Amino acid sequence: MSGRWKLWMAPAAVLAVGLASVPAADLYYQSSWGTGCARCHEIGIDYDRWRHATHRNINCVECHAGSLQKDLRRVEAHMAGTVPDQVHLGPQDIFDMLPRCRKCHEQEFAEWASGAHSTTYARIFTDSDRNRKQLLMDDCFRCHGMHFEGGIKDLVEPVNTVGPWRLKDPSYANLPAIPCMACHSIHREGAPLVKPRERVSAQEEIVRPSVGLFDRRTRMNVSAAILPLPAIYEGARPVRISSDQRQALCYQCHAPLATMQAGSGDDRTPLGIHEGLSCLACHEQHGEATRQSCADCHPRLSNCGIDVEKMDTTFRNPKSAHNIHTAKCLDCHPKGVPKKAAAHESSILH
Template sequence: MKKKILYWGILSAAVLVVIAASYATWNRLDPNYTCARCHEISTACAKWEQSVHADVTCTDCHGTALESFNSMSEKLNMVYKHFTTKKTFEDIHLTEKQSLALANRCAECHQAEQASWMSGAHSTTYKDIFMDVEHNKMERPYWDCFRCHGMFYDGDIDDLMAMEGGPEDWHIKDASQMDKPAITCLACHQVHHEQPRGMNYKDMDETSRGALAQKAKYPSTALYMRADKRHMPADKLLKEQIFAGDSLVAEIKDANTLLCMQCHAPGTNHQLGSEDDKTTIGDFKDMSCITCHDPHSNQLKTSHRNVHKKLFSTLSK
């Protein structure tokens, strides 16, 4: 009896070792012979090969099944759905939990950008946005708020908020949701974004990174469109026209400015300075937002402070 127990124990251990070794080997192989063989993600792999992240392995961002119980459960669920459902690349989307986990992995390499983001307004939380009493008095939170804040939220506004009573009484139902960031890396960046292979971001110094961000031909930014659950490269966004009365005063073509304007937008009549519009004119016309603003913290360079305020006050005279 003892020999049988010992035999099966050794055999089980050997099987586990073989499985673990095979899985570890699988994770180190060329994705074209592993991940990319699944039709659901072959498109993503093709884009990854042409991106600045081409030297970053799949597991560096997506992790492995052995990292935690949740990771194991997630990967097994993927395998189950692969064989039981007919999904295509267009059907695969990140949940908010996955997007937050991926953003944390972004920070492992992009530490300076993470620190900059944390120091600025774009690191705002759900509580900051949806429980702002003064703003809620002006406008009741509704589904389109998620277009800019909480793009990856898995539910609708009624799932997030309890809005009985007045604005002072409105609150987020799930307390664990309050301190989650409402605008993450993936709001403005697409990981599998096609760019020339020569632009390896990790090997660039700060000056080169800044120069890359300014190149409209290869913008490193892309807007996550919640309604479509996909990214739109910033240079593919519709050009914006800004008016002062009936006069056309600006036609926005800069990719990064167009990205900013998706949330910092004028009113429906596209009037200069309306709503949250920050369009510059005069000597600053056609200047990209990131010329004056740090793209992650949104902080201004000292020499450009109050530019928008001066422009609009001059225009109103």
């Protein structure tokens, strides 16, 4: 072999080994079902949680097959000992996971995609009607774009009420501002769903263990089971709210101001005829659809003999003066509630 060939052989061999290591690594991590991943101690806790999570039967690489560039950066951090205090998924990892969620949860994904919560970064942060009235602020990220890493100035410019507003990184425009992981923790401890031998309603699970709000400060999903249900008031009167723990998740973003007055801030607590109902009594979980909600509880006709779905409320017409969340008997009976209806209202309220 000539000297020139020998000169080329060494780098060629290194290159070949390097290239071969990529599919080999992929194969290794696929076949080891997490134990290979967990050799890196910094993700040991996450691995351990996954082993006890509802998604324990889904291989790591099903959700975490990242790009080579990202993987190499992780290896570099591991080797250099610069692993962050808290290992977590970056925004791109979150967006990359959505099609993987969809693969198994097609119906839920379709409902989410057709509902209000699949809104995009562009719609939320460059809405000129809203931005003219209110200043954008970091606190927006509490409920929208919670996985974005940076402050509002890193996402939108200008941060004022004049505009025109644009996203600094246009690739965010059509990305979801409230992705699946805003409300679901994939590694949360819990058992996969199983068919019970005997159906006993009182023993059924109320909320999947994975449900919990992603909190930017802790960079983790806080389980809906430990989120607080607020005390809400109408003036000085305590409002009865449903004890449905699932709606604690809703209250995190659809929350009243510090005065805890119903209807303040983004609060949607039902008052009047619907007081005491849970958000989920009317809103479907992923798409928030409410079309079926009246028929779930009402006989077709109200006490007055009018079809409840045809009454003048925001259920029928969003521009109606009678908000379905706060409609009261007096809205339709301004001269006083007829005796029968008054007795009915009294029984509802007390």
